[in-house]
Amino acid sequence: MLRDVRFLNMGSCLIDRSQLVTGHPVGDVVRIPIWAYLLRGDEGTWLVDTGMPMGCIGNERYFGEMEPGDLILPQMTDEDMIDRVLVRAGLRLRDIGEVIFTHAHFDHAGGSALFQDARVLAHPDEVAALRQDPELPEWIDLGLRYEAVQDGFEPMPGVRLIHTPGHTPGHLSLLLRPQGGRTILLTVDAVYTRRNWDEDILGAMTDRARGQASVERLRAVAAAEDAAVFFGHDPDQATEAFWCSFIG
Numbered sequence: 001m002l003r004d005v006r007f008l009n010m011g012s013c014l015i016d017r018s019q020l021v022t023g024h025p026v027g028d029v030v031r032i033p034i035w036a037y038l039l040r041g042d043e044g045t046w047l048v049d050t051g052m053p054m055g056c057i058g059n060e061r062y063f064g065e066m067e068p069g070d071l072i073l074p075q076m077t078d079e080d081m082i083d084r085v086l087v088r089a090g091l092r093l094r095d096i097g098e099v100i101f102t103h104a105h106f107d108h109a110g111g112s113a114l115f116q117d118a119r120v121l122a123h124p125d126e127v128a129a130l131r132q133d134p135e136l137p138e139w140i141d142l143g144l145r146y147e148a149v150q151d152g153f154e155p156m157p158g159v160r161l162i163h164t165p166g167h168t169p170g171h172l173s174l175l176l177r178p179q180g181g182r183t184i185l186l187t188v189d190a191v192y193t194r195r196n197w198d199e200d201i202l203g204a205m206t207d208r209a210r211g212q213a214s215v216e217r218l219r220a221v222a223a224a225e226d227a228a229v230f231f232g233h234d235p236d237q238a239t240e241a242f243w244c245s246f247i248g
């Protein structure tokens with residue numbers, strides 16, 4: 001049974017808002033938070049995502065020169081590395097036996113290579129895409145103990161994985177039902193911000209039709225479960241009162 005959900009702040013990124021909101025004019029730079037999540041239950045402790053790679057520490061030019069519309073400037077200190085973040089949550093790397101890999105992007109999977117001994121739950125479409133990628137990102141280690149999970153898989157009672165393709169082929173969102181707390185829907189990058197949700201604007205998608213279908217599915221889940229919806233990178237949501245008791 002899921003007892004506790006913690007939101008782990010993994011640093012931030014400056015990006016051009018046109019990447020969050022399709023059609024927004026280029027030149028409007030916004031700071032977005034990077035999140036990982038810690039799920040504690042009777043069955044163990046699960047880490048969802050692992051933040052940015054070590055190469056981003058103090059290095060906002062990690063991606064080199066970029067066109068204004070593609071601007072991504074990681075804002076990461078050594079305190080934002082997943083091992084240091086876990087220490088602040090009272091844990092060591094080896095306490096994490098299971099990692100949920102929502103998708104392969106640098107700000108979600110950047111620290112995954114540190115978890116050599118953990119089971120890494122990922123959708124098979126995400127791992128298959130990585131295995132076929134001729135330019136595998138440096139933060140991806142295909143030697144991890146990936147375990148394929150399908151839509152609807154429940155790693156523990158109170159945690160359900162939802163396959164939400166579109167942003168990437170094997171993208172996962174999560175429905176959390178902590179005991180005694182409000183049900184939470186983590187959209188991850190299927191929906192970047194509240195504005196995307198409220199105004200029905202897709203964010204970055206590799207497959208827009210599948211992405212739109214995933215958003216519609218998440219809307220149905222949120223309504224059916226009366227869930228509080230936490231978006232992948234909303235600049236304002238972290239300060240909203242409801243979440244503060246959770247954020248570590």
Ligand SMILES: [Zn+2]
Pocket residue numbers: 103105108167189
């Ligand atoms: Zn992403």
